[in-house]
Amino acid sequence: MMKRTSYPYLAWILIFTIVPLFLVLYFAFTTGDSQNFSTFIFSLDNFKKFFTPIYINVLIKSINLALVSTILCLIIGYPIAYIISREKPKKRNAMILMFVIPMWMNFLLRTYAWVTLLGRNGLINTFVTKLGFPALDLMFNEKAVLLGMVYNFLPFMVLPIYSVLTKIDKSLLEASEDLGANLMTTFRRVIFPLSLPGVITGITMVFIPAMSTFVISSLLGGNKSNLIGNLIEQQFRWTGDWHFGSSMSIILMIFILITMALTSRFDKEKEGRGRGLW
Amino acid sequence: MVSKSLKKLYTFLIFLFLYAPIIILIVFSFNDSKSRGVWSGFTLRWYVELFKDPAILKALYYTILIAVLSSVISTVIGTFAALGIHNMPGLSKKIVLNLNYLPVLNPDIVTAVSLMALYRFFKLEFGFTTMLLSHITFCIPYVILSVLPKLKQMNKHLAEAAMDLGATPFYALRKVIIPEIMPGIITGGLMAFTLSIDDFVISFFNTGNGVSNLSIEIFAMSRRGINPTINALSTLMFVSLLVLLLIINKRTEKN
Numbered sequence: 001m002m003k004r005t006s007y008p009y010l011a012w013i014l015i016f017t018i019v020p021l022f023l024v025l026y027f028a029f030t031t032g033d034s035q036n037f038s039t040f041i042f043s044l045d046n047f048k049k050f051f052t053p054i055y056i057n058v059l060i061k062s063i064n065l066a067l068v069s070t071i072l073c074l075i076i077g078y079p080i081a082y083i084i085s086r087e088k089p090k091k092r093n094a095m096i097l098m099f100v101i102p103m104w105m106n107f108l109l110r111t112y113a114w115v116t117l118l119g120r121n122g123l124i125n126t127f128v129t130k131l132g133f134p135a136l137d138l139m140f141n142e143k144a145v146l147l148g149m150v151y152n153f154l155p156f157m158v159l160p161i162y163s164v165l166t167k168i169d170k171s172l173l174e175a176s177e178d179l180g181a182n183l184m185t186t187f188r189r190v191i192f193p194l195s196l197p198g199v200i201t202g203i204t205m206v207f208i209p210a211m212s213t214f215v216i217s218s219l220l221g222g223n224k225s226n227l228i229g230n231l232i233e234q235q236f237r238w239t240g241d242w243h244f245g246s247s248m249s250i251i252l253m254i255f256i257l258i259t260m261a262l263t264s265r266f267d268k269e270k271e272g273r274g275r276g277l278w
Numbered sequence: 279m280v281s282k283s284l285k286k287l288y289t290f291l292i293f294l295f296l297y298a299p300i301i302i303l304i305v306f307s308f309n310d311s312k313s314r315g316v317w318s319g320f321t322l323r324w325y326v327e328l329f330k331d332p333a334i335l336k337a338l339y340y341t342i343l344i345a346v347l348s349s350v351i352s353t354v355i356g357t358f359a360a361l362g363i364h365n366m367p368g369l370s371k372k373i374v375l376n377l378n379y380l381p382v383l384n385p386d387i388v389t390a391v392s393l394m395a396l397y398r399f400f401k402l403e404f405g406f407t408t409m410l411l412s413h414i415t416f417c418i419p420y421v422i423l424s425v426l427p428k429l430k431q432m433n434k435h436l437a438e439a440a441m442d443l444g445a446t447p448f449y450a451l452r453k454v455i456i457p458e459i460m461p462g463i464i465t466g467g468l469m470a471f472t473l474s475i476d477d478f479v480i481s482f483f484n485t486g487n488g489v490s491n492l493s494i495e496i497f498a499m500s501r502r503g504i505n506p507t508i509n510a511l512s513t514l515m516f517v518s519l520l521v522l523l524l525i526i527n528k529r530t531e532k533n
Contacts, residue, residue, distance in 0.1 A: 004362065005358040005359070005361045005362040006358065006359040006360075006361070006362020006363050006366070006374070007362070008355055008358065008359070009355050009356070009358065009359030009362070009418065009422075010359075010374070012355060012414075012415070012418065013374075013377055013378070015396075016393065016396065016411065016412075016414075016415040017377065017380055017381055017415065018377070019396060020389075020392035020393050020395055020396040021392050023392065023395035023396055023399055024388070024391060024392045024395055026395075027395055034398075035398075037399065076292070079288060080288065080289065080292045083285050083288065083289055084289075095289075097527070098293060098296075099296070101520065102296045102297065102300060104472075104516075104519050104520060104523045105300060105512070105515075105516045105519070106476055106478075106492075106493060106496070106512070106515055106516070106519075107476065107478060107493075108478055108493055108496045108497055108500070109303070109496060109508075109512040109515065109516070110299065110300070112303075112496065112500045112508065112512070113299030113300055113302065113303045113512075114299055115500065116299065116302055116303055116306060116509075117298070117299055117302060123302060126316060151295070151296075151299070154296075208383075208385060209385065209386075211385070212385035212386070212387050212388070214387065214479075215478065215479070215497070218501070219497075219500060219501075229387055232387055232391060233387070236391050236394060236483060237482075237483070242391075242394075242395065242398075245391060246391065246395070249387070249388050249391050249392075252385065252387075252388065253384070253385075253388055256385060260383070
């Protein structure tokens with residue numbers, strides 16, 4: 001009898017998760033007046049339109065920025081995850097909490113906070129001009145978008161790596177040392193390979209939001225830095241061509257599915273994924 | 279020795295990077311000038327202005343109303359769903375759990391536009407209802423994920439014992455199972471509440487008719503240009519969410 005208590009949810013998931021995804025698919029493969037379902041006719045035009053240089057370049061730029069920000073998060077995040085994991089339990093719990101607290105701030109505000117620093121009359125520029133240098137153009141370019149991504153998504157990289165590092169059996173490290181390995185070799189041959197599941201989870205968790213964001217690029221990138229997320233947003237919110245917007249959503253989803261398929265092949269530790277503090 | 283101070287320096291720089299923008303935002307919410315580069319004295323002016331702005335007050339009202347409604351509804355649906363999923367046979371359990379992960383793993387923007395397509399299909403007018411339905415949709419999975427572990431921990435025989443002693447299934451549910459898994463239900467509900475308060479992307483796409491929440495208002499304000507009232511609003515939101523999440527964290531630690 002208990003099984004039946006989940007029926008309302010199953011109905012909910014059908015209506016609000018599965019049907020909508022099929023509708024997006026339907027929109028993607030049709031053209032017509034987005035307002036009126038009876039005008040829809042099957043067509044591949046949306047995809048044809050996407051595979052022209054303007055849009056392909058946006059896709060390449062999105063992938064590029066997402067990749068670079070993922071790599072930066074890994075390079076910056078791994079050492080700090082390692083340092084924290086070596087601390088005593090009480091101190092490291094406090095440090096991890098410190099890492100999570102900024103994430104509790106509204107995502108938009110965290111990004112907006114950088115405007116206060118980087119803007120034309122922002123703190124950094126005020127300082128620079130006081131020193132007698134000309135004001136710098138720090139905002140509204142790709143570097144600012146990249147900074148926003150690293151700032152917002154760094155914890156997504158640090159937390160899974162940290163949680164894997166703390167679980168490594170200490171006696172393995174002692175064994176490696178007893179067998180004559182120095183710190184560097186122990187790291188390269190023992191610690192790093194064992195932490196790979198965390199690295200893989202971190203990569204997925206940074207790459208996916210970085211690839212699909214439109215908020216960071218519109219707040220810090222100005223109108224010049226359009227990403228695929230911005231294109232989708234424009235089609236749905238302003239231009240009104242939901243068919244084209246849907247086809248781009250499908251392309252975005254395919255890319256994300258590929259990333260997840262690639263990473264899950266390495267990811268032995270599936271338990272606990274998506275179940276962290278965030 | 280050198281490597282130790284290097285470690286300290288690195289840790290310090292990372293935390294500086296994480297906190298500097300937030301601290302500056304908070305400090306400048308008390309700054310008596312529109313400029314963000316210069317400090318010209320302490321003021322509470324922006325906080326006063328914030329509470330005089332009708333658009334912000336309306337957005338605050340909708341944010342809280344939707345957060346309360348969506349967290350209550352998703353907690354009820356999610357708890358019952360978790361009970362059902364817990365008692366499902368292996369394969370269907372696996373399928374449902376994977377479907378449950380779909381809104382968690384899907385990029386926000388895809389979830390948002392797919393819901394938009396759904397409302398258009400059913401000719402629902404965009405506004406309060408569509409925003410509420412969307413919030414319930416993305417909150418339920420998190421409720422389920424926090425109730426399920428509690429069900430796993432629970433002694434299976436407790437409910438059976440209650441029924442052997444003459445309790446009806448409903449009575450056993452109310453008097454035995456629900457109290458046992460209460461911590462998970464409350465954590466799930468609080469999580470749903472904070473997710474709803476914090477949401478931007480899904481709300482942004484699925485609202486209309488002048489209904490907006492604080493995130494949408496912040497987005498609009500920040501695109502229009504700099505306004506210190508956003509800093510004041512940020513500070514208030516940060517501090518209240520911090521308090522709420524510290525409570526959740528205390529709870530999860532206890533469990």
